[in-house]
Amino acid sequence: MRLAIIVILFLLPGAFTYSQSPGKAGLETRQRININRDWKFLHGDYPEARQLSYDDEKWNLVHLPHNFSIPYFQSTRWYTGYGWYRRHVHITEQWKNKRVSLEFEGAFREAEIFVNGQPAGSHNGGYTGFSIDITHLLTAGDNVIAVRLNNRWNARLAPRNGDHNFTGGIYRDVYLVVTNNVHVDWYGTYITTPGLSKDGGRVAIETEVSNQNKHSGVYTLKTDIVDANGKLVTSVSARQSIAATTSVVFKQLTPEVKKPRLWHPSNPYLYKAITTIWDNQKLLDSYETSFGFRWVRWTADSGFFLNGEHYYFKGANAHQDQAGWASAVTNGAIVRDVKMIKDCGMDFIRGSHYPHDPAFSAACDSLGMLLWQENDFWGSGGDQKETDNWYSGAGAFPSNKEDQPYFEESVKTNLREMIRIHRNHPSIIVWSMCNEPFFTGWGTIGRIREFLKELTTLTHQLDPSRMVAIGGCQRGEIDKTGDIAGYNGDGARLFLNPGIPSVVTEYGSTIAIRPGKYTAGWGDMTSQQDSIFPWRSGQALWCAFDYGTRASGDFGLMGMIDYFRVPKNQWYWYRNEYKHIAPPEAVKNGVPAKLQLAVDKNTINGTNGTDDVLLTVTVTDKTGRPISNSPDVTLEIVSGPGEFPTGTTIRFASNSDIYIRDGKAAITFRSYYGGKTVVKAVSEGLVADSVVIETLGTPRFVSGSTPNTTERPYVRYTIEKKTVDDRSVNIAYPKPTRASSEATGKTANLANDKDIRSCWQPNISDTASWWQVDLENVYVITEVRLQFPLQEKFDCTVDISADNQNWHAIAKPRNPFPADGKLVVPVSNATPARFLRVSFRNDPNNQVKLAEVEVFGKTADD
Incomplete structure (x- = not known):
């Protein structure tokens, strides 16, 4: 059967009811409903999946935040392509005269949103949120939200490159936001504190208010500034006409706040601006914004x-x-x-x-x-x-x-x-x-x-x-x-x-x-x-x-x-340098006897995917002393709800991407159902340990009834790479450089700037000069080209290192030098390296000069 989900209207962090008077207490003006739970997902492109009647029974049940590549453990490759998400929501008759928007905090990175088969909107960009008004597409009863998403490289979208992974997915929270026709727009407040000093300052508020009624109206916007205890500090009101189906910006400036508590890393004190919109005596919207008094x-x-x-x-x-x-x-x-x-x-x-x-x-x-x-x-x-x-x-x-x-x-x-x-x-x-x-x-x-x-x-x-x-x-x-x-x-x-x-x-x-x-x-x-x-x-x-x-x-x-x-x-x-807390004693090799399983906290606050628990397992000897031995360890859910990225179990091994090192392993655990979970750590021949984690909220976990957690065995993702001519790209340009010394105006970066007219030159007093480049990746180097000024000859060696500490020679160029001053050094040693250094035997009669260094190779995993 198709999964049908009734949206339960309860207030989550960030959603609230604000009362201006006892007569208005309990009046709901805005609801922000987390809908992270219970999506269906499938890799690939399925255009018909936008339709309400589409059969997604065989799709994977997932919960947000979600990523295309879960489980992912630092692979240099990942799934690239399309993925579809579907979720059913039940819309009540009570929302007949309301505005309903979908708010995504992040989806990487080309998203197309459909509601009941109709295009609702789109968004390009993986790291910023967006809001889409879907009011006109909803009907009372069952509705389906479908998201077509891809993480493909696109020449026209940022970013185009970077030292990171670009895995796709709806990887941040998603909300349904329900408001009246007159409301504060998405992230519609802008708060500053002009003229602030330790003695006091005023609060400037710009609030974007939307009127989606079919008629214009005159509305009052009131902003209350309250402290961390909810005590009213100051207040300001403004009244303005808003034409039908338009937005306007209310600009307000409060009276001076005397001696506010200033936000500072040592005292991160926060205030709130509570914004309310009124149509005479009727409260239409209430919106909160945290801010701080500080200036830089x-x-x-x-x-x-x-x-x-x-x-x-x-x-x-x-x-x-x-x-x-x-x-x-x-x-x-x-x-x-x-x-x-x-x-x-x-x-x-x-x-x-x-x-x-x-x-x-x-x-x-x-x-x-x-x-x-x-x-x-x-x-x-x-x-x-x-x-x-x-x-x-x-x-x-x-x-x-x-x-x-x-x-x-x-x-x-x-x-x-x-x-x-x-x-x-x-x-x-x-x-x-x-x-x-x-x-x-x-x-x-x-x-x-x-x-x-x-x-x-x-x-x-x-x-x-x-x-x-x-x-x-x-x-x-x-x-x-x-x-x-x-x-x-x-x-x-x-x-x-x-x-x-x-x-x-x-x-x-x-x-x-x-x-x-x-x-x-x-x-x-x-x-x-x-x-x-x-x-x-x-x-x-x-x-x-x-x-x-x-x-x-x-x-x-x-x-x-x-x-x-x-x-x-x-x-x-x-920590020792900045907080003067001595480091723990280094663990040593011992005889493994027991496991210790610990959590950063015992409770997950809610079933909506906004909280989790960090589990840490430590190998100890028979006295309970941590040791550096790293045997294979498995964490398993014995009973209750929850999941690891790999499903109900996760195995750590010293030779695995899911590793245990220095006698310790860790992973985050999350749950989308309320109830108590028993997690056990086991390793062959060792005394096991277990912890109890309680997830608060509903729906409650019912053994035999709650859907089973999907098992996701880890396999490192690989793709067939295109063959690249490793002599076509100079991997030294324009990477960070260092040198034993630098003469005035002859800095080290001038030797890898693609300009043979400029050069690096050490100080004349430097008797052991060297030039070095950080290739900012790990490469197997196949060739090095050194360009010296014409007619100049220098005795030098070329060394490589993976860690900038342990070096070994790959070549020692010999005379005679070519007439053009360029030495081509082929490299047969296939040792991966990140750093390359050119060292010179200085001649007091011939000061070292290095015009250009070119390095060619391929990444170590090619």
Whole structure:
């Protein structure tokens, strides 16, 4: 039988009833109903699935958030194509005169929405939400919502490339929103605090109100500002006429609020604006917006200021995905992620490299984390050519002129949506336009510079209260196209005191398999002390968590916390440095005897997929002391509801993508039915352990009646790759460089800039000079070409390394040198490497010069 779902009208977080007087108590004006549960899904393209009568009995029962590739464990390849979702909803007669909208918080990335077989709307862009009014398509009784979604590469949509995975799916929450015809529009409030000081300030509110009646009307908009305890602080009202089927913006300015509690990472205090719309004495809508009183200032000479005081922030970059579930993480998991970064003493997150979930911004608000929110205009290494897939390394900006206007509009649309959705969050201190867009096709960097200036102007128009950053701007002369420069990698040392406000937006990039080394991994910053210049605003480690990526080998293992959310030793280093909490004693090899199973909490709050539990299993000896032995361990649901990404069981092994390392494994568990679940950890020959997790809410789990959890055995996804000429792409351009020293005006980056007229040159006092490039992926190098100035001859060796610590030679060029100064060095050693170094035997009579280095190869998993 076709699955039919009755939508139960209960208020969820974010939905509420607001009463202006005792006589109005309990009057429902707006309902925001989570519909994450009970969808049907199937990979592939099924155009007839839009119809109400379509038979989806054999489709998979799934719950949101959902990803095409679940279970996913950092594969460099993933399913690309179409997927269809279907859900039945029951519409009551009580909604006859109401407006009903569908709100998606994120669907990657080309979505077409159908209601009862009719097109309802579409959305292109995987990282921003959207709202579609479906009132005119609904009927009383059974209705079907169908979503046709694809995650295919598209030359005209952002992003075109990036060091991440681009798995598809409805991976964020979905809501039905029911309002009266006159209501606040989707994310329709914009709140600022102009002229704020410690003594006081006013609240400016712009509220977009829609009148979907067939007649005009005069309506009153009232905004109450309340503190965290619900106490009224101030209030303001306005009255305005709204024509039929139009929207207007009410502009309000409250009286001064005396000595408000200022939002700060050490005191993340939040207020609420409660907006109500009245037709005389009739309440039509009520809408809440959280915000904070705080002001920021960025300077070129003195760095960043928060609430009038200098503030140097320290943090990390964060991707959204995690083990098993890929991008489809719950709001509870998002809060846990933000808290893990906070718990090591950091106070800043760069939301790399796309707009994050609204729950992410809210978590930063409530936990006290400064947030760099970034649009998804993104580049990465590769051949920078037009392609038809995610894996070939297309340029950040289209090379084909016919694609460029569409792409630019895609970036601007994403920018508008990002700002509208996130603009009221006090944690957000800047809007970033991009990440490393200088990785682009030949001849497009000039247009990128102009485009970034256009995006900066547009952002100032959309939100004059925040400055604009250019993220990853260390190449291409793009750092001054915005207000703030974000330098990645070697930009930390190439752009010292650049004359504009600046941040080290990425440093470190330390590949480490847990537990890893007890070290900060400063990379090009050398040390924290060396990085805190008076003009620099802050710094962000690359990165907080391991992530899935199209890059090869271990390139996604750069987090201070692993993909399963277990800290590495690097996380403990930062916690000790910033919070002075000593690291735990390193575990050692022992005799395995028992398992210990722990949870971050024992309760899942609700059955709608917005919360989960992190399970951690530890191997111990007979005394209960943790040890580093890593035998195979299985977690299984003994009784009750719930699921792992793989179904009712998940097996960890040291040689698996689902790994146990250093005697510890972890995974998140979620449930869509109320009741108690018993989870057991077992390993052959060891004493088992179990925990009880209770899921609150309805429907309740009934053994033998509740649908069985789908078993999803893990198989690493692979595709047949096209053969690529590994000598066609110079993988050293324009990657981060380092050198033993640099003469004035002869910096290391001049040796991989595709310009043989420029060159790197060490200081004259450098007696052991070397030049190095980070290829930013793991490659099997097949050829190296060294270009020296004409008639110059130098004795040098070429070495490679996977970790920037252990080096071995691949070649030693010999004289005689070619007349054109170019040495071609074939490489027969097939050892994967990320770093390449050219070392010189210095001659005091012939100072070293290196004009250009070209490196050719293929990714290690080809």
